[in-house]
Amino acid sequence: MTNEATTPSGQPLGISHKPSQTEAMFTKLKADNKPAFIGYLPYGFPDPDTSLDALRTMVEHGVDAVEIGLPYSDPVMDGPVIQAASQIALHNGETIRRVFEAVETVANAGGVPLIMSYWNLIYHYGVERFAADFENAGGAGLITPDLIPDEAGEWIEASDRHGLDRIFLVSPDSADERLDVVSRNARGFVYAAARMGVTGERATIDASPEVLVERTRKAGAANVCVGIGVSTPEQGAKVGSYADGVIVGSALVHTLLNDDSRTAKDASEGLRDLAAKTESLAAGIHGAR
Numbered sequence: 001m002t003n004e005a006t007t008p009s010g011q012p013l014g015i016s017h018k019p020s021q022t023e024a025m026f027t028k029l030k031a032d033n034k035p036a037f038i039g040y041l042p043y044g045f046p047d048p049d050t051s052l053d054a055l056r057t058m059v060e061h062g063v064d065a066v067e068i069g070l071p072y073s074d075p076v077m078d079g080p081v082i083q084a085a086s087q088i089a090l091h092n093g094e095t096i097r098r099v100f101e102a103v104e105t106v107a108n109a110g111g112v113p114l115i116m117s118y119w120n121l122i123y124h125y126g127v128e129r130f131a132a133d134f135e136n137a138g139g140a141g142l143i144t145p146d147l148i149p150d151e152a153g154e155w156i157e158a159s160d161r162h163g164l165d166r167i168f169l170v171s172p173d174s175a176d177e178r179l180d181v182v183s184r185n186a187r188g189f190v191y192a193a194a195r196m197g198v199t200g201e202r203a204t205i206d207a208s209p210e211v212l213v214e215r216t217r218k219a220g221a222a223n224v225c226v227g228i229g230v231s232t233p234e235q236g237a238k239v240g241s242y243a244d245g246v247i248v249g250s251a252l253v254h255t256l257l258n259d260d261s262r263t264a265k266d267a268s269e270g271l272r273d274l275a276a277k278t279e280s281l282a283a284g285i286h287g288a289r
Contacts, residue, residue, distance in 0.1 A: 018163030021112050021140035022188035025064055026223045026244055035240035037062060037285045038225060039278065040116065040249030042069035043102040044094030045085040046256055046264030053267070054256065054274055055102055056109045061275045062282025065112035067143060067247065068102045072118045081250040084262050096125045100137040107138035114167070116143040122155070131158040141165025141188045149185035156185065167191050170216055172208040179219035189223035189245060190216050194230070210242050233284025240288030248281055 029036050039058045044051050055066055071086040071094050099115065106113035115134065122130050122142070134142070141164055147155065149168055159166050165188030170179055172193075182190055194209040209226045216224045226239045227247025239246045255277045256270040257263065264270065 015160045016163030020163075020165055020188055022065065022114070022165045023223070025112050026189070029064065030244075033289050034286050035243055035288055036064045036225065036245035037236070037282050038065045038067055038114070038227070038245050038247045039063040039252050039281075040067040040069060040082075040227075040247065041252060042071050042082065042085050042089050043099045044071055044089030044092050045253070046088055046267065046270065047092055048094065048098065048101075050267045050271070051089070052102060052105045053271055055105050055111075057271055057275050058252070058278050059106060059109040059111035061278040062286070063111060063278060065114055065140070065245075066106045067114045067116045067249070068099060068106065069249075070096055070099055070115060070117035070121050072121060081253050081257065081261060084257065085253045088264055096121055096130075100133055100139075103134065103137040103139045112140045113138060114141050114143055114165075115139065116145065119144055119147040119155075127154045127158050128161075131155075131162040131164060135162040135164060139164065141167050143167040143169075143191060145169055145191075149181050152185070159187070165189075169193055170212065172212050174212075176215065176219065179216050179221075183216060183220040186221060189225050190221040191247065192216055192224050192226045192243070194226050194228045194239075209239060213243050233280050236281050236285040237288040240285045246285045246288075251281070252277060 025036060041051065041054055041058065055068070058066055069082070069086065071089040103113040103115065142159070156166065166186055167188055168182045168186050169191045170182050170193065192209060192212045213224045213226060223244040225245030225247055226243040227249065230236055230239055230246055230248050231251035236246050236248065252274060255273040256265055258265050
């Protein structure tokens with residue numbers, strides 16, 4: 001009897017030797033002494049069609065890789081801005097099945113497509129099914145904020161079969177032993193959370209992310225990217241001076257929201273503001289060194 005993880009003859013699928021899109025991106029940028037700019041946006045926000053336009057806009061105006069968020073009803077890591085955007089997307093009826101349209105959009109625009117998702121969504125969709133659909137859409141890797149390597153056996157196997165990157169998180173409170181486990185099991189890069197807590201824009205970025213990046217590299221990680229709190233070109237330049245990549249979420253999502261931070265702007269206005277914000281952040285991040 002065969003299953004989704006076997007060949008038609010019933011043999012287990014092997015390990016893919018397809019090169020990592022994410023690692024190729026870092027190699028190219030490091031040759032130019034530039035950090036990567038990774039931008040986040042939830043799929044389906046402010047509506048399905050506009051979200052695809054927004055993803056294209058981000059790539060066209062300087063984002064190297066796009067972290068496509070899967071809207072979730074209980075986003076424990078997300079701050080109020082991303083929660084508001086996710087609720088709008090959920091209200092529009094967005095599902096995990098349709099996020100692969102976003103993956104294809106980013107890939108066709110020339111960006112590296114990543115997905116950020118809480119594990120419950122992947123688990124209920126089907127781990128092998130998700131990996132296959134993600135690969136077929138041109139996806140590069142999955143960021144799992146609530147999945148640790150110790151509990152990720154099924155995902156590690158599926159991602160190896162389909163040549164997908166595994167991006168786990170570390171924080172300033174992570175012990176050296178935890179950094180070692182994450183670095184050994186990650187593929188593509190390690191996501192260093194600048195601080196404990198939820199996402200959101202911040203007026204300042206303290207020194208703890210730089211120490212965390214150094215510790216994670218010592219643990220064996222080839223690429224370490226910093227996220228949570230970066231919202232200005234100046235902050236992006238500061239983080240980009242020592243990190244391999246800078247992850248920006250809330251500041252980009254915010255451009256598509258009205259002043260009440262709960263409703264979406266007119267699409268043309270929002271996309272114009274998104275393009276301007278992306279360009280300014282890209283200039284700061286790519287010019288960090």
